[in-house]
Amino acid sequence: MPPLLQLHQATIRFGGLTAVNTVDFAIAEGSLCGLIGPNGAGKTTVFNLITGVYAPTHGRITFAGHDLAGKKVHEVAALGIGRTFQNIRLFDRLSVFDNVRVACNRHRATGPLQTLVRLRAFRDDEAAVSRRAEELLEMFNLLRFRDTPATCLPYGEQRRLEIVRALATRPRLLLLDEPAAGMNPSEKADLVRLIRHIHREFGLTILLVEHSMRVVMGVCQTIAVLDHGMKIAEGTPAEIRQNRKVIDAYLGEEHAPLKAE
């Protein structure tokens, strides 16, 4: 079976800076992968390449048999790639419920004109979307905040809401950009459980960018390591922990071989 997502020699240059350099990388359907590396290694840029925010200078990215070249961000999303952001990007003016509801738009049967006519089909459609949004919120214990403006949520809940919003688009591949940023150890433990749960329950493929070794080593089946835009290693968590290059570039001598973080 061909991999779900594949990067062929993906390269992007910003002026003189090569942010991502000839990266080959493949993710099999149903796997849970990690992408790690020091700050500025190009991890988020890889995400932006996959989601169509940037177009690669060289190379090719394919997803589920589609070449992503020239696809706009919303078209890539429509193919089934959902993502969260390093710095939370919620819709501040919308309630928690509406943040999820608006993400269900892709699976709506009725168009904008029906919002005016409001026939039975439209009302049934809206009811189905509401039900789905509420189910998702319930599942992630956010239903109690249903009508709260999204910005008023506590930080951890905002991160969770962003994941729920991405799930509402029913993605096949979920990209999580530093979901553990700013979390304390117990929140990180919850997050690990949450990611495993999502992976299992939704039958998703997940790619995770993360600095917290506790989270990455805890959930990922395979890990790729970037440094200065180049992929320097790929393997299981155990292999990565032993890898000389990774220890030099990122993990550091003292805590790498023994235990992460």
Add this chain to the structure above:
Amino acid sequence: MAEIPQSRAPNPKSDTPVPVWRLLPRQHLALALGLVAAVVISRFSGSIDAYLVDVAIGIGINVILAVSLNLVNGHTGQFSLGHAGFMSVGAYLAAACTVFAGPRLLGAAPGPLAHNLLFFGALLIGGLGAAFAGLLVGIPSLRLKGDYLALVTLGFGEIIRVIFQNVEVLGGALGFNGVPAYTDFAWAYGWGVLTIFTVSCLVNSTYGRGFIATHDNEIAAQSIGLDTTRYKTVAFAVGAFFAGVAGGLFAHLKLSIDPRGFDFTRSIEIVVMVILGGMGNTLGVILAAVLLTILPEILRPVAEYRMVLYSLLLIILMITRPQGLLNFRFGKTRL
């Protein structure tokens, strides 16, 4: 009207019969009531002082302008300064329809129905023409953000004004005269209700939440699969359509239109209504449109100090309620 709750599908299990008025979605019920009220009140407007009726119709037109611009500037967050430009497109198109095509279409002894149909058609053409102009300006310029978009729309408004100033058939700089007096209370408020209905229905839906999402965070909106350019274009076209209709109503109220009546200050006036009402708050914007139309009339006695006082009041309002007249969410305690 601002926060119409979603009409839920009636529970199929319940045995109680659905009341007749619940067969219509709540929004349509409000629309029907509003239209009927506009016509009924209009019947009595003959016995009211003509000056007051005139001001009331002016309020209606400004409500249309402000509510439609609110979809663009408030909900979708695309700062447009060209609303008066779209208004002028509608005004000239509708006036041209009734003045040039009207006599030919109406025949020898037209009844009131024929006049009304002609006016309705003229307003529709004015609105559609303005919407087309909206697409024409919108599609290339909506890639721009914030200040840049504001400048492009401002430029568009000026271009339109100069064009009308130089088209001799439409009166040129002297203005377009002899427009029939079709606009009455019912027309202005009927369209006002229709504008509020359309914008509210659009925004209060799963689809319409995309306008606000586009405003709040464009990248995130795209990442959940929303075509934000499409949303902006739709908002621009719908906003321009109603601006065009308002222009048509305005032309058939004043009976004479002049390109200078649709200049930059007119656009600013509408933008002020939207900001004062609280960007994206329909009820607040309606209230602001009413207030800002009445205010200059009330200030008439102070003659030359009128605009000074008007501006002063605006400044005071903006200082005391920067979040908009009716926006109470802003200061609420956070969780």
